[in-house]
Amino acid sequence: MYDRRSFIGASVASALTLALSPRMAFAKAETDKRFVFIIQRGAADGLGIVAPVGDPAFVGARGDLAADFATAAKLDSMFALHPELSVLGGLYTKKQALFAHAVASPYRDRSHFDGQNVLESGGTSAYQVKDGWLNRLLGVLPPTEAKAIAVSATVPLALRGRHDVSSYAPSGLPQASDDLMQRVTMLYQGDSQLHALWSEAMNTRQLTSDLAGGGGANAAATGALAA
Template identity: 75%
Template sequence: MIDRRFFIAGGAASAAALGFAPRLVFAKAATNKRFVFIIQRGAADGLGTIAPVGDPAFVPARGVLAADFAGVPKLDSMFALHPNLKTVGALYAQKQALFAHAIASPYRDRSHFDGQNVLETGGAGAYQVKDGWLNRLLGLLPAEAAKAMAVSITVPAALRGANEVSSYAPSALPQASDDLMQRVAMLYEGDAQLHALWSDAMGTRALTGDMGADGPQNGVRNAAATGALAAKLLVPTDGARIAMIETGGWDTHAQQRGRLGQQLGGLDAMIAALKEGLGPLWADTMVLVATEFGRTVALNGTGGTDHGTASSAMLLGGAVKGGRVIADWPGLAASALYEGRDLKPTLPLDAFIGGAVAGHFGLDPARAMPALFPATRGTAIAGLV
């Protein structure tokens, strides 16, 4: 564990789901860097992902949920990683994974919709900011970077805003014939705008091939296919540079132990496929994994946990200075809990994201933080890349 004084630039920072039905978002940028944001919709349990096994209150507070970590090697003197995160654990050993704990956005209530809105827009409260921090990031990159593509039915809030975003989604419908596609292309040839849009769509279609032709997939297979698809669209030199992947199913109100293990196995498979698909480009890639808030420390009556406050976040990739966990650990004793029930937030998620993004793309943190998180007045965390 690394003390907060070590990693917050300039001293104190302000308080700055496998239901995997993932959707992806992509943005073009004049840079060799790749950035992927994986959002865990539903409030992922950070204590069940990166467990504070060195805290004497951990086993009494978590009960049966602590059993998954019995005999698991520690990351450091305090934390251990869930055993289903095998690829992530290997990345940590290679110093390509960094974890942050007791981390939270400025949001302090427990509504999924409001919490996700704060996480994606970078506001201090729900619906206070209309565009997303990922869309605003495009405006900080070179002009040619301000073009984005959403591979989903709708564009997530994190990528909505002034910078143009088009969309693409794999279809389970029968493939159109080559003759029909050629006729449509001929129809659009005389219209400069439609021809350009059609050409972009056909380029993306050629890259993805028939990856959606087998219909819906489930569980780990679905997650791995999503990671492979993301990599396929990030690899071309004229392709995407920024991707967003949405995952669901993290709302573990009942029977959490088995469900969370499956979720984490899917996340691990997604990251493994992404890394394999990117090949040498992994060295210039950063993957952010974050959720809207955490879960209660104690179990409820159905073997699950309820909506909480602080959770954990991850940075993965060859561009990350990994092999460490950063946390100003508040403890799990009853007297240390937020509102008597939740892990207390001590690290601002906005500052974590701002520092990661600024370092990765070579941006001035003093310029990046107000642009990405205008309402929080946070100080970016340094030394993440």
């Protein structure tokens, strides 16, 4: 079973590593560049990921939590990266990753849900904007490159808006046989509405084929799927 810290380490490291891999392809897009946006809804402690070990007050302020960084690799004279994120540390060394520490939105109240709304909508206050900033981004990209998929049971606010996006959530159910999928395709062939929906679902299924090992039930598989 993954604890929260292992989940953060595995999902971020595997997703970012595979996102930067030139071997992956995405629906015949004209560029090999990808943007992977990971929302950790349970929140992430920035000081538990990139710690200011060079600050004399760090150990006293963090107590037992500081022990995690006793053998951590240093990024520079001030900061060290959590040992579970060694793969991400390697990307940093190769200048393929950067850390933006202590970054915050304009929101200053104490509601977790309002703060999340600001994070995903890109507004200056909660519920000021009805769509998500990632969906608006699709509107300024070239049409051939404006493709997005949410690896989630529901499309998060960040991707909601007037531009169409796909979604996919790993399932623990047995895989349907190719024969069954073909029969359903034939069944919907003459239906103007269901045929379009089914075709989109099949395109998403092809996009995610062979990447959801173990039904995507663990963090590493979900990270690979996102990448």
